[in-house]
Amino acid sequence: MSKEDFIQKDRLIKGIAKDGSLKISVVKTTNVVKAARKKHGLSLLNTVLLGRALTGTMLMASELKGEERLKMRVEGQGPVGLLVAEANRVGEIRGYVQNPRANLNYNGGDIDISDGLGVGVMTISKTLYNEAEPRNSSIELINGNITDDLAYYMVQSEQIPSAILLDVGIDKDGEITEAGGLMIQRMPDAPEGVIDQLQQKLLQFDSISQMLADDLYIDDIMEKAMDPINVKELDRQPVDFFCRCTRKRFKDALAMLGYEDLKEISDEGQELVCHYCNEHYNIRKDEIEELLRETKAKMN
Structure with missing residues (x-):
């Protein structure tokens, strides 16, 4: 591996606003999503949906300790059926879908990627130290695109207003370009409305995959997302598609x-x-x- 490849590896970075009002995590998951697609023979639809789920799960797992684990389970009435993603604090990510080759018929009119899951439920399970049973919390899917559903989960179940971007870039040949995501969370002392302002800003934001393709790395994306707020790095770590089965x-x-x-x-x-x-x-x-x-x- 060249020095350039090593520098651009899949990693997660965490930061906090210098005034303590916001936390941010940014992750690059390009190789994670490519590995998932190759291992499971994923259709384009599942590549994007599972890719977003793997990315979002890692962002949430970055808030855990040691080898505590977080699992996202999404079950819908669409052709994808069941989708499962799991990550732990040390950066091990894995996941699968029930129907890996499921696709949508885009000739059928007003079809959207969210139709892949359709009406359904998202359940987040946390396996924590010193707790015999996982903590489970569920919401009904509000969109089925994973990104909006996860943001809704954070408000409804965690009571933490959050701005979330999850992105898997696909080129004209159906190949993965880059993948990654970011999550900005409001801290208790943050002014009201600050997350709403950030969400509006992120609507105008370049896609994560495009920024990564333009050679911006997770550090640059973190600073760009938080601008003009000064941000201090807290931690960084590698992430990989990794399963402990033997x-x-x-x-x-x-x-x-x-x-x-x-x-x-x-x-x-x-x-x-x-x-x-x-x-x-x-x-x-x-x-x-x-x-x-x-x-x-x-x-x-």
């Missing part, structure tokens, strides 16, 4: 099955697939027979 984990999951269930599948090997990263794991027949013997021994 063959051993899948085999251990099989070992949790009861004796009768194992017996039913012991005649042949099993191919198990990770939803999140589409990795395939083959568990041999003799390994299942060994699990069967171990399970029987525990019963005696």
Whole structure:
């Protein structure tokens, strides 16, 4: 990897206004979205929707601690069906869609990307330290384009007015150019209406993908979004499409099955697939027979 490529890697930066009124996070997710598309064979529609979800999930996860995790689950009546994205504070992002090759018929009149999900529900789950169960909060989709829905979630469920941009750039050949996003959150002492002003400003903002394509990096985008407010960098970190699934984990999951269930599948090997990263794991027949013997021994 060249120095230039390293400098331009997918990363997230966090900053705060010097007067303490606003927080901002900016993330570049170009390679994350490209990896998701390649692993799952995503249609153009799903590339954009899952790409935005992966980006938005990482922005929210940047507010967590250590290896705490945040999951976005969006289920709609459109052709995409179910969409899931997950990220943790250390920058590991993964996700999938139920119908990866789903598309829309744009010859059918007034069709929009939000029709991919249609009427549905967004649920955000946070797995936090010292809490036995995840915290879940849901909203009805107000648009289905992920960006507006996430901003609405932040106000309704988190009570944090936020300006959000999520963007996956696609060229005329259907290839991903750049991807990324930003989230600006109002702090408790911020003046009323400041987020509304920022949202109006962002409506006139160049797209994140275009700014990245124009060689602006996350630092430049952070300063441009907050201008004329001075902003101080708090933190930065790499982000990657990364899944912690392993063959051993899948085999251990099989070992949790009861004796009768194992017996039913012991005649042949099993191919198990990770939803999140589409990795395939083959568990041999003799390994299942060994699990069967171990399970029987525990019963005696």
